[in-house]
């Protein structure tokens with residue numbers, strides 16, 4: 001990929017697609033991680049004299065201006081992260097935005113309004129791409145987490161400006177490529193989350209690439225039930241039993257070990273503080289729901305980690321948002337962090353819930369790499385081409 005680091009920046013006006021789609025609470029940025037990660041890469045570009053016009057979406061306003069989804073407070077937060085004033089333009093594109101972009105001096109930053117206030121963004125529309133292109137002279141895609149969307153600001157724009165990858169885009173691609181395509185072995189993937197049906201492609205791709213896949217969360221219930229074990233009222237998907245068998249067969253063909261829980265934690269209420277019962281696999285009562293992996297399962301995962309060189313993690317192992325069912329997720333996160341600090345493994349994690357669980361366990365900074373991406377991270381692990389990355393692969397005249 002051609003990168004922004006290959007370009008002399010002092011006289012360039014960069015049109016940078018960032019992902020400033022951050023959680024907001026009452027008009028205030030609730031988690032600035034994405035802003036901070038973007039700002040860290042932007043700072044050196046500004047120091048080299050670049051002028052930056054920053055584009056992003058926020059939420060899903062469906063092509064209509066929605067004041068509560070304005071990027072204005074996010075632009076202010078970006079200013080705080082950069083330690084400098086950031087201008088804000090109340091429109092997405094057009095003459096007002098062009099004037100604001102033309103007024104930028106070296107090192108200045110302008111953020112334009114939420115791209116998705118314009119219905120042409122999600123339609124990957126050429127006329128919006130042309131209007132956006134008028135705001136800069138080099139397009140920089142720094143939003144790996146939006147690369148699975150073929151939108152005007154990620155795909156059509158590349159028909160109108162030379163296109164390069166930004167610092168965060170490069171960091172994400174390099175970390176994920178290393179973890180998935182050339183991992184230090186043995187490589188272990190932890191796949192949790194609620195449903196097998198949303199992660200079939202991911203599991204199929206992973207079993208061909210890593211040495212062991214630890215299945216956790218609600219997904220594990222479907223695997224246990226497919227093996228004839230009782231799961232009571234637990235979330236599980238009988239319609240996926242056949243798929244589960246296919247995944248198990250493929251894993252066997254590929255020499256990949258599928259690691260399932262060896263004990264369970266069940267309860268009768270999906271509630272914080274509900275009584276947790278540790279039980280053998282065949283002891284989930286009819287009225288019980290399995291909300292976490294048991295202590296022997298945790299030890300089993302620790303053992304597997306002890307022999308691993310790469311850990312790739314997506315999806316919590318239990319109902320991590322309610323205590324005490326966050327225990328397995330936390331215990332496994334803490335151990336992965338410890339091994340990473342000791343230099344024994346490379347640990348890579350991604351996905352909204354996973355990152356929230358690592359934050360709750362206080363170990364995010366210990367991981368080798370934590371992706372800012374949710375959907376794009378999943379699609380990458382599924383082995384799909386991301387349209388926003390594909391277009392950057394074409395030869396570029398910068």
Ligand code: 3PG
Nearest residue numbers: 019021145146149374375
């Ligand atoms: C994300 O949060 O994963 C990206 O910003 C993409 O958002 P979207 O799912 O609304 O396209």
